[in-house]
Amino acid sequence: MKNKKKVMLLMGVLLLLSILLIGITWEPKLTVIPEVVVELGDPLPEANVFFVEAVENAEYQTDLSEIDTNTLKTNFVSLKVGRRTYESSIIVIDTTPPTGETKDFEIWLGEGSVNLEDFLVASDDLTDVVAAFKNAPNLEQAGEQEVIVVLTDTSGNTTELTSVLTIFEDTEPPVIEGVKNIRIYLGDNIAYRKDITVTDNHDETIDFEVDSSDVDLKKIGTYTVVYTAVDRAGNETSETASVIIEQKPLGNITQEMVDEKADAVLAKIITDDMSKLEKLRAAYNWTNKNVKYVGYSDKSSWLKGAYQGFAYGTGDCFNYYAVSRALISRLGYEFIPIKRVPAPTRHYWLLVEYEGQWYHFDPTVRSRGYEFSGFMRTQPDVEAYTELLANRVPSFYVYDPTGLPEVATEPLE
Known part of the structure; x- marks a missing residue:
């Protein structure tokens, strides 16, 4: 009986030890999330987020230097919790639209064209960005118009940036200054262009034409000379002056x-x-x-x-x-x-x-x-x-007859 009790006691102790050993070595299997999504450029997620259950001791088994969240791809990772190893993946996605800055732009009607670079100052994104006009600007309409530049990254994310295109219409003619009457003596030459300047509200340099076809330098008289300037928009202005050709003062005439x-x-x-x-x-x-x-x-x-x-x-x-x-x-x-x-x-x-x-x-x-x-x-x-001629030239043939002979009253035959 005594031996039987000892055997039973020993068996109980062994059973207790077995239970204790099993409790020490057995770990429950966790539910792993097969795919974890991160935004392009974001840091790697903590290892704990890969599990449905709340865990605190999860860690990466994969070499993290091989994982780049700046690249759109799927990265396979190994994780460890206790003595168990789990497999999952990190998917890098891009849902962030690009950013950029635009500026307003001005041109003159009928002059040149516009490019994206005229409006887009800068763009930024972790992927390549393509810029385009949402609608092509209307270059045939003067005034202000809204211009929308669309930025699209590699993932298809878009951003619309707004700026203003102002198209000026040149309706103001040039201004000719310095035109004045010219008085010369018969036989002299004329410097028609001397001291004449032309300015314009848009064109920096404008030439002008001088029409002196009416002037005859070989004859005394008063003539007209016409100065004309035309800007690139076709606005025209003219100024006229008189050229007075006189006889040189005579000297001692005998x-x-x-x-x-x-x-x-x-x-x-x-x-x-x-x-x-x-x-x-x-x-x-x-x-x-x-x-x-x-x-x-x-x-x-x-x-x-x-x-x-x-x-x-x-x-x-x-x-x-x-x-x-x-x-x-x-x-x-x-x-x-x-x-x-x-x-x-x-x-x-x-x-x-x-x-x-x-x-x-x-x-x-x-x-x-x-x-x-x-x-x-x-x-x-x-x-x-x-x-x-009384109303036109008063006293045309009125003179002082004092001391003068009487003038005939009957016409010659």
């Missing part, structure tokens, strides 16, 4: 110089068989047709006035008077210089004696609509013409 000119003319127009009246008519006609009216003259001396008329064929009423005075004087006829009494403008002509009568002699040309032959006219003739 009676002999004027007589020489008068005699040269008379030699061409007078013949021995002419009557006295015909000779007067020839002098009148030559003066009237060979002196061009330009509206101004040097009235300091009748000799200068006559010389200008003979030598250059230009002048105003003073030159017509002076040339006819020189011709009539060389023909040997009596004459008296006449000048209009004070009035808004001056006028000069002659009284010429013929067959004991005095007549008005004025070869000055007349403007269209006011034609008048001033050859040997009576006093009623000039008074009627003066009345006709």
Whole structure:
């Protein structure tokens, strides 16, 4: 009996030891998560997250240097909890859209094109990024318009960035400065472009054209020159100026110089068989047709006035008077210089004696609509013409008759 009890006691002890040993070596099997997803670029997850059950002693068996979360791929890993080993995987995904910065851009209508680089300042992502316009900008419409740049990364994540395209329309013409009237003497040259500048609200440099086709440098007169500038948008501006060509001031003109000119003319127009009246008519006609009216003259001396008329064929009423005075004087006829009494403008002509009568002699040309032959006219003739011009040129043939002979009242036959 005693031996039997000992055996049973021994067996109990052995059983107890076996139970204790089994409790020490047996570990429950955990439920592993087969795939753990991480965002591209994020750090590796803790080993504990791979299990459904809450564990605290899980650890990686895989060499972590071989796992790169900056690469989109599936990474297989081994994990250990206690004496058990588990297999799982880490899947690296990308759901983060790219980032970027844009700027506004300005162009002029009809000039050039736009590129993405004109709007996109920078873009950033862990993968390659492709940039594109959501809708192509409309380059044919002036004003402001919204421009959307779409950034797309390798995983298909997109970001829309907004900027503003401003298209200016150039409707403002260039500005020409420095245009002014030019006054030169006959025979001088003209520097049309001197001191002329052109500026524009858009174009930096603009040339200009000068139309001087109206100018005749060989003739005294007033002409028009046109300056024109056109910018790239086709806006045009023009400025006009007058070119006034004058006779150079005459120096010391002598009676002999004027007589020489008068005699040269008379030699061409007078013949021995002419009557006295015909000779007067020839002098009148030559003066009237060979002196061009330009509206101004040097009235300091009748000799200068006559010389200008003979030598250059230009002048105003003073030159017509002076040339006819020189011709009539060389023909040997009596004459008296006449000048209009004070009035808004001056006028000069002659009284010429013929067959004991005095007549008005004025070869000055007349403007269209006011034609008048001033050859040997009576006093009623000039008074009627003066009345006709009363509203246009007051006192045309009004003069001081004091000390002067009476003018014929009956016209020549």
